Amino acid sequence: MAKKYVYKFAEGRADMRELLGGKGANLAEMTNIGLPVPQGFTVTTEACTQYYADNRKIADNIQKEIFKNLADLEKQTGKKFGDKKNPLLVSVRSGARASMPGMMDTILNLGLNSETVEGLAALTGNPRFAYDSYRRFIQMFADVVMEVPKPLFEDILDHAKHNKGVKLDTELDEHDMREIVKKFKALYKKQLKTDFPEDVKVQLILAVEAVFRSWENPRAIVYRRMNDIPSSWGTAVNIQSMVFGNMGQDCGTGVAFTRNPATGENKLYGEYLMNAQGEDVVAGIRTPSPIAELKKQNKAVYEQFEHICKTLEEHYKDMQDMEFTIEHGKLYMLQTRNGKRTAHAALKIAVDMVKAGMWTEQDALMHLEPKQLDSLLHPTFEPAALKNAKPIAQGLPASPGAASGKVCFSSAEAIERAAAGEKVVLVRLETSPEDIEGMAKAQGILTVRGGMTSHAAVVARGMGACCVSGCSAVHVDEEKRYIEVNGKKYTDKDYISIDGLTGNVYGEQLPSVPASLSGDFGKIMAWADKYRALGVRTNADNPRDAKQAYEFGAEGVGLCRTEHMFFEADRIMAVREMIVSKTVEERKKALEKILPMQRKDFEGIYKEMKGNPVTIRLLDPPLHEFLPHTDAEIRELAKEMGLKFSELKATVEYLHEFNPMLGHRGCRLCVTYPEIAEMQTRAIIEAAIKVKKEKGYNITPEIMVPLVGEKKELDYVRDYIVKTADEVIKKAKVDMHYKVGTMIEIPRAALTADKIAETAEFFSFGTNDLTQMTYGFSRDDAGKFLKDYYAKKIFEQDPFARIDENGVGKLVDMAVKLGRSTRKDLKCGICGEHGGDPATIEFCHRVGLTYVSCSPFRVPIARLAAAQANIRYPRG
């Protein structure tokens, strides 16, 4: 049997959205539950795919099927397509599987031509209406189907109003409209060297093609990438008989939500306009009325609508977002879909639905979008202030939050001015590890270069600080101490504000409101914890982050990076002394200076984690990161350290690497300098003993060796760790256990995980590096060419944000299986950036990881995503 490419509304169902698109499936469903829907049919998403497969042509058999259904629609409506007397008019609208609001194109009033327009005029007794509809159709068709710029048509309309001395379209009469139609047709011909099509069948096929084509327009592509929608899905096309809200004062149109989409309040919410078509509601020329007004204006229709709303919410078991039209006092439903809502509203609706017995707790969890929670955890600008402010530039929304402060040019300056009580926004070309302290002290960070995964972005997200990155419109003159945006200068006395949710930059101070975690939030999180199987830990390098994460519900630290501590001002000199050491003894002496400071950091983290497990990673970055690189800086540091310039310069040169990412770092450092592992182990164990004694927490430190690629590497470093740890424990005469494990972040480690698990007591997947090496990308460099990869549709998503299941994920899966073939109960976690991504969390759940670890502000997201994963794929 040949494939069916067209479905009448009465033939579809809500669960056919893959084939019919969301809009089509819902029109079908509404038809079937007896709601008043203007009838029509849907051309399937498969027809769209076929259109592209056929090299952008609609095959004959599909065209035939369309016209067959059109004939049936004629019978149903008693009207005829292209008929002079009683013409059938239709709308042609896109409808993808996932909702893509405003992304796709729509054509109304299709079926009008110079003959049918007269029929419509006669039939309605309203020639002005008929010609108004016709001119609207011509403009939409020309714009959407033929790509004639809209403003050209609007000029004609404006001109007509100007000539007549009126302001509103409604003030133009029949005659004016006839003239405008003439002028529109002339413009069409001039632009396209062909007449506006009289043949209504040609109109229809061209319009369907245009909807298919719109699936690949740049807006749609960008939206899909942002929302992880594959381009292969395609869009359906809905062809529906027209009803008119603009045929007089007993007509109207509107949009409404069954509940308030901003607050979640359980009360009908929306607006409508009488004597108008849908586009007028959006256009903003006339001000629509709140939906409650309708009750006064037409009680019967309002009550019918209210009833339909209740029916739909109960039927779909979710808050609905609807479009309706009233034609001569008769109500028609044009669309319904699950309504988008703010995070705040989403929580309230979920809790209310459970309370009302409409949802189970699991339903509630599944209805939430984990990523949306993020906006609840950060301050935001006051909506009113935001409405009036005009952004001076836009960068990337690198880390959410709202920050206002005076312009500040360096980390040191931020620290100093913050200490003096000033609020500053740190503006840098790009940030580097030395900037961390200043970033923490500033209200927010604005960078000129760098993407969503640049240093600034990653660190800011980690600390929950607001950050806008890659804002290339900003020019920084650090020396003259100003920034310039579009010719306007801002000095260190001027305020700027940055919005980490939108990437907007403002040239003024804006008031913000702090995050408040309402009772609904707590309830949802408790449900999430009840249903998830994955543990959720946090990545935290200092007590402040650990505290924040603990408050957000982290059950331990999955990754404590010790190098961030090394950069702090009070210890970087000791670190540098260690690096320039010429003998083991010198190096040990320098390490002795760092020991008490490291120990103190760990104590703080253990205390904040209150006995929960803490995984601490040994020093990871290449040593040259701790040294300056320009001659001037080297000269200065040499002086400070009492070294010869040439000596220090030689060290810097010796440490230079062509590919530092693949260089002398991770456990390779400890192989060369085992005394580093010794010092760090001592700090880790001594701190644990001290906190155990002070607080009584039963701490089992987890010491993690990074960048292992070969079992013997781990064996070598482990020997030093065990020797040191056992000595410290013995000397302290306490009972303390500890674990030695490894990062799996090198492909070879995953491939040989069975061997490595002979030594490693736990695995933690470092998916940042694993992704870099599996793809052969450097994250620092990939930004430049990945934009081409997105544009050319080679990649549809950022492999550093969401795990690449086919490649990197295969290695993770393999490593878990191999590791557990050696050590049955091997604890496996993930501590890369991916650990906070919901899709990745689901993957981690599926491959059997023990926990995910993410930055503090991702912890609530991870808890929810983990619950969803376990509801979707219950663990045995």
Place this chain on the structure above:
Amino acid sequence: MAKKYVYKFAEGRADMRELLGGKGANLAEMTNIGLPVPQGFTVTTEACTQYYADNRKIADNIQKEIFKNLADLEKQTGKKFGDKKNPLLVSVRSGARASMPGMMDTILNLGLNSETVEGLAALTGNPRFAYDSYRRFIQMFADVVMEVPKPLFEDILDHAKHNKGVKLDTELDEHDMREIVKKFKALYKKQLKTDFPEDVKVQLILAVEAVFRSWENPRAIVYRRMNDIPSSWGTAVNIQSMVFGNMGQDCGTGVAFTRNPATGENKLYGEYLMNAQGEDVVAGIRTPSPIAELKKQNKAVYEQFEHICKTLEEHYKDMQDMEFTIEHGKLYMLQTRNGKRTAHAALKIAVDMVKAGMWTEQDALMHLEPKQLDSLLHPTFEPAALKNAKPIAQGLPASPGAASGKVCFSSAEAIERAAAGEKVVLVRLETSPEDIEGMAKAQGILTVRGGMTSHAAVVARGMGACCVSGCSAVHVDEEKRYIEVNGKKYTDKDYISIDGLTGNVYGEQLPSVPASLSGDFGKIMAWADKYRALGVRTNADNPRDAKQAYEFGAEGVGLCRTEHMFFEADRIMAVREMIVSKTVEERKKALEKILPMQRKDFEGIYKEMKGNPVTIRLLDPPLHEFLPHTDAEIRELAKEMGLKFSELKATVEYLHEFNPMLGHRGCRLCVTYPEIAEMQTRAIIEAAIKVKKEKGYNITPEIMVPLVGEKKELDYVRDYIVKTADEVIKKAKVDMHYKVGTMIEIPRAALTADKIAETAEFFSFGTNDLTQMTYGFSRDDAGKFLKDYYAKKIFEQDPFARIDENGVGKLVDMAVKLGRSTRKDLKCGICGEHGGDPATIEFCHRVGLTYVSCSPFRVPIARLAAAQANIRYPRG
């Protein structure tokens, strides 16, 4: 049953070498075929492993077994260990599974103490001999077992000779020897604070332990690494009753080969000394006589020896290297083993053995060491000249050959001086891609930095040029135009010579002899081709290399790197123009200039390959490699190109990458700039058409897309290739096929090879990059820390020289299987440096690759190794 740790010689066999070591197994075998062997027993390699497992202790049960066998030996010899009257003396010698000549320690005359020495004196009637033996034993024992420096003893001996006014040890009498023994014992006590052990059993156990310990001495570790011998094998210990070649003029000792090990001539070859112990032959104080002399001196013994040689060669079916001792006219065989031989001799012996019916052709192939062939393919210094020359420094033997020339400091200078007919050796700190032309024109290359896999080394091996790298004793002053080695300066008027086989550098001109491939070489190669299943191709970037490889038997080009061509002086400017282009049109214009030059290169290669397949890889390196990096150079180039300095500088900065190895290179370039793929495809196809028309070769060009990690990447580039190629072919109206395939060099490509094979028509494993990414090492940086990895035994071999089967190899195996699951007959090759490594070639054979591709000078090695692999693991 308890494990047996000790075997009498009569209990062993030649095929037990894993357990008994080579020496022990051969002593056993000689015993069993009735040859005169002083009896004894072997402590197994398992006892050695156990010794290390027991924390460097010989377990009681093993000690008991040793003394039980010693008791049996006493019965057999009628002597008693430690007996005053008829003492049994033994030698204690190491014997590993693989021959490690000179690497391990030996102790002779064990069993002597202040009592048994008198017994020996009485028994032999030769007190001088007894005390001479005793002092030798003390010295050896002190040195080998207790690590007392040998020179301290030699000082005493020298002193005694000096006092007496004599030159030779033999001129010292009994009295002198007694005095020396006293002084040796005193020295021993002074050094070790303990008396020299009188208890002969203590002597024995200490000696066995010392042999076990010697398995881990630095010499042994280095030797093992160089020869791929795992440290887990351990060494056996042979305890054998002593016979003496130094008891009078009817005694003697010698070493001999059944055939000439230098030339392969089938004639007994060796030397001996009468009245001497083995060490005297080696020491070089007395000059030994050629073995033929023995016939005159003692015909009976000579004939017996000749007969034994024949027996042994027939028994072992190989040329033997033997040690023997004559004690009072009686011949004893102390050792036999397959003799080491020069490459030249190896070929002759193999061919002779087959001629004589002793070996099959397969036997002959299996007896050859593929790596040894290399020395036959390059010139070498005249042995006589080499003997007298003293090296001034030593670097790494990066690429074999022998080169003499005047010192030269830059590539440009090398080109100029070579054109003027001068012979020069290019001396550089390190080389870079721009040096290639100069490297080709120089006699050889000497670099101060860089390892065996540095740029200089890789390129030199590729072109078959002699190269010594990493010679840090050389200081280059390019400006003042001299190099300095150990305080001596060499200017551009001075000759130096470098030996690529040894890494030696000489401060003078040395004569060399060219490579000559004798008839034996041809015969062996023909046999290799007959028995191998793997194809052998070459990596060749230019017609010269292609020609050389074709002469060496390459069956095609497996990798033609197009970027090397881009660096040549006549086109680098066009390449730079392409890079600074701001529009596609500008870029296409620049590419147009390169097109005819590329086409010409390809024509040359096709011609040299005479219709064999040629795989051409599209541009691979990041574009910044083609631009200068210092401001001065940028300024100069900007001037030359008519650009602003700031403009060019901005381009250089934009192209800068943190990790260029993981940056914008490979197919990523073609994704951004598909016009590069178009130009290169055009050149590849047009050249093939031209050569086909001219020469009638039926060429099927293979276009290889590098650095693919995702199928869609390959799809994207392939579309441009196919479109261009089809157009060219259509226009030329010829019948030409071509293939589009990919490098598998990114872990993700291997992991998703089933998808990639949907598009790729062939795979070629780029194991250099695959190794770098699988290990997370950058080859350019790893040298610095890998030395620690070898020292600490984390790695026992260089993963860039021999494929890492457990990690990288697992990916290769997986990719072949996945690829062929999609495309059954998928052609799979390897084109990394590993392609010329015999162990890797065996691996490639086992996982079912179609061919290996290696540098021209490795082609004969690969042919032999491929044959050996197929003999060892025959393909179905």
